[in-house]
Amino acid sequence: MSSDAAVPTVKAAFPQARVKSIMREDKDVASVGHDAVFATTLATEMFLEYLVERSFANTRAEGRRVVGYRDIAKAVTENMDLAFLEDVIPQTIPVKQAMEIREKILKQQEGP
Numbered sequence: 001m002s003s004d005a006a007v008p009t010v011k012a013a014f015p016q017a018r019v020k021s022i023m024r025e026d027k028d029v030a031s032v033g034h035d036a037v038f039a040t041t042l043a044t045e046m047f048l049e050y051l052v053e054r055s056f057a058n059t060r061a062e063g064r065r066v067v068g069y070r071d072i073a074k075a076v077t078e079n080m081d082l083a084f085l086e087d088v089i090p091q092t093i094p095v096k097q098a099m100e101i102r103e104k105i106l107k108q109q110e111g112p
Contacts (some may be wrong), residue, residue, distance in 0.1 A: 010042070011037065012045065013045055014041050014043040014044060014045060015087060016034075016037050016038060016041050019037055019040055019041045019044070020032050020037045021036065023040065050081070051072070051082065052067070052074035054079055055067050055071040055072045055074075055075045056077075056080070057108055058069070058071040058074045058075055058078075059071045059074075060069075061098070069089075069092065070091075070092055072089055073090060073091045073092060074090050074091070076089045077091055
């Protein structure tokens with residue numbers, strides 16, 4: 001292999017300075033190396049691409065063109081890879097059902 005061979009350049013879409021400042025928010029992190037910031041930036045981009053692809057598949061399946069919250073929540077529910085987000089992005093429920101659940105909880109708290 002020639003030393004003159006072109007090395008592919010990978011460019012991150014997210015601003016690395018912002019990613020670095022977010023990483024520094026952790027009080028246990030004293031400093032962050034450039035390679036760590038770059039790897040975290042690319043991993044974040046890949047993760048978001050995966051989430052969006054799964055969400056958009058749900059949008060297309062329903063014959064729509066605009067991704068909504070329910071598409072993202074459905075992607076989280078249907079993909080085990082995204083299960084860790086279920087507390088952050090829960091499925092939506094109708095207001096009537098939410099009120100019934102609330103009433104049931106309040107009755108349980110009141111006791112017999």
